[in-house]
Amino acid sequence: MQTLSWERKKHKPYRKHKERKFRTRKDPFEQATNEIKLAVQLNPALQAKQLFEELQERHRGMFKGDERRTLQRRVATIRESLVLQDRVDLEPDTVIGACLVRN
Numbered sequence: 001m002q003t004l005s006w007e008r009k010k011h012k013p014y015r016k017h018k019e020r021k022f023r024t025r026k027d028p029f030e031q032a033t034n035e036i037k038l039a040v041q042l043n044p045a046l047q048a049k050q051l052f053e054e055l056q057e058r059h060r061g062m063f064k065g066d067e068r069r070t071l072q073r074r075v076a077t078i079r080e081s082l083v084l085q086d087r088v089d090l091e092p093d094t095v096i097g098a099c100l101v102r103n
Contacts, residue, residue, distance in 0.1 A: 018073070028067045029074060032059065037042040040078045 029036060032055055039051055054070045
């Protein structure tokens, strides 16, 4: 008789994982947090990719290429908080999730 994969792993497929409230890794942008927040506040339409390239130039050797997605999430969170604080003029823009999208 063949066993199912979840039987071998000793957990059932409907078991949900608890959401973590802590970091599993050190924050790679900890030293540049204020710089990132200021850049997004001054220019909410700034792309995270462009900001990442600027940070890599200013802080040579500090950020690896695979950390760009982390910065994209951080920028999205900052934009969301700006929207919630009404610091961004949303007249021509539409808010979708945490991202600003031009019409």
